[in-house]
Amino acid sequence: MQASLTPAALRQRIRGGEHTGNTSGCAPGFVQCNIVILPQAWAHDFLRFCQANPKPCPLLAVSAAPGDTALPRFGDIDIRSDVPRYRVFRNGVFEEERADLHALWQPDLVTFALGCSFSFEEALLADGLEVRNVSEGVNVPMYRSTLPCTAAGPFAGNMVVSMRPMRAADAIRAIQICTRFPAVHGAPVHLGDPSLIGIADLHRPDYGDAVTIAADELPVFWACGVTPQVALEQAKPPLAITHSPGCMLVTDLRNSQLAVL
Template sequence: MAQAARESAGKVRERIRRGLWTSHTSGLADEHVQGNVVILPQSLAGDFLRYCQRNPKPCPLLAVSEPGEFNLPSLGTDIDIRTDVPRYRVWRHGELVDEPTDIMPLWREDLVSFVIGCSFSFEQALLEAGLPLRHVEQGRNVAMYRTSIATDAAGPFSGPLVVTMRPLRASAVIRAVQVTSRFPNVHGAPVHIGDPTLIGISDLARPDYGDAVEVMPDELPVFWACGVTPQAAIQQARPEFCITHAPGAMLITDLLNHQLASF
């Protein structure tokens, strides 16, 4: 991963496109904005757009394509949404049926692509502020959990808020809030700090997605809204057909993280 982290966004996408990288993207091209991906038929795109607008914390929109458009020029000159995600998820009637590394054979002219901000993009700022991130140090995917917090429904889309968790020493938590508050387009400040049972998480050692990391006795678990939230909503909505990224396997864009800072 260290070698890949030194590569440009374009070089990393090229490796992904060639099938040379099929894992999570935490720490890759770390100066660049990463995005969660949801691809839906045009008939559901309006409802999903409203879902994102009503839930901006977990679903901050970075780009929305025209139907059938697989290039996203506002995010990168050579991006092809059909090949540039390390691993996709294919859903039929709300059930996960496949996890391919390329969706060219599945592409349709009625598909609309949504790219949603990802907390991987504020990790660079946390690291630069001297706040260590255990999952990055250990080369793991970030831990993600479904919570008891309901999102605001739109059309058939509803479901629980999904969060990421990063353990931090109590003395670092205020600084983490300050740093991430500058990045509302990639989830912004934490939604919860401390006792996970208060948001419906019973066991931090068993994340719903990603990899568990240990929370040390002198640390607090800190939770941020997560762009995997739409996948929980898709399971509720049960669309006939849908494609997403696999949790942690993001689209890496040409945008720089500092460009998204609000102050």
Template sequence: MPQTLLSAASSPREAREQIRSGQWASHTSGIAAGFAQTNLIILPAEAASEFLQFCQANPKACPLLDVTAVGSPAPTGLGENIDLRHDLPAYHIYRHGVLEETRADIAALWQDDFVAFSIGCSFSFEEALLNEGVEVRHARLKRNVPMYRTNIPLISAGRFYGNLVVSLRPMSAAHAIRAIQITTDMPRVHGAPVHLGDPALIGISDINTPDFGDAPTLETGDLPVFWACGVTPQLALENVRLPLAIAHSPGHMLITDIPNHRLKYG
């Protein structure tokens, strides 16, 4: 079906219903304005405590919003009638640390020992930026946010380790200052930027070639502004090499019933 059914005016329930039915398979940036979206990691219970410690040790990259009971696909803290097996547009499937495929539904892969972690997403603070007149260019252009691997190490926990992934929002210097002020108050969705300026200083060799998402549209006078990104734990999954683990496809998020304003001030 044509993917023209969802917009900023869509409700979270409407968005999830259309995603669940297969009517929407694209990224979720700009959909259901005013409501939080989350990153997703699903793994066996035997690794859950270590991953929880990893998130707690790296809250900028992995701000936890919900952890499900073992075997349950329902993140009860995020809204009603949510089923993590169906309600994201695209899932990455990892086997022994290798990204093997992307699926639109994971019901056939669900295991009774799975635990799902929902992690705060930068799409939530984008609304706050837009409300203050700060440009979010990829949203204006209806593109996915550019994301990059960096050389910034994370704090290890058990078998989980790796480097930070960041998302880019190019903007004027004045907007960058305002963006720092706004997002500092939103630590549950990554908080303030982790780097401004020269991408090479954090290990990004070519800003025009992101590792995930769409290439940025850069304009004269832009200052590159980088935030910690919820794709980060997917790299840790690669390192741990679990027999089966599942994550969201970058930019293809869970749309929750939580208003973005509730994620301010911790």
């Protein structure tokens, strides 16, 4: 049912508490975003962190002014209520998940919207490639890696990666397709042996759900928009808010508008 809804209709369901789960497969054709919300005093350094790490943190929009809850590029957005689940961090420590931010909102908060892999998944599916988390109806598996990000001020840490298993020929095609979508993580950052990037067990993701990996398939890893949550743990701002992994902001922007020739 959610797949047939327009982005605006889906956001209304989210605002009303009728959709509280992940948004993979929802509103096909439209961009979904990772969200990071920080006090203004921390916003400039986080902006520099995104600029220095465009693969895990592809910046699509920033709120026009501190305290602004709208993101006009994406449609009629109220960032306090239009994400199915939010994660709240205090001093770098995850504190709770919330369905909305009305009680927490402050006039100095700045919102960052980052590109999401759900956009390039659609391009892979359109080309006839299987995306295992979609075919199995689960959230994409995500792992903390040892791939370092470039530090900016207090923001630092290693990259979080998402994984999709593919046969070798399909992995090559996926690289070609995703290269056209730098605004939503672009080409993979690693394929093959997960231990080379610090992942011990593919069946135990740090975020999301495990998926089936066939004997003739390689794990293919993309930079992931959960990376800022690791950077927040390092930086320890007094307050930080993100989306819950897999629970994205669904926008009115079309995926095709992000493709480069």
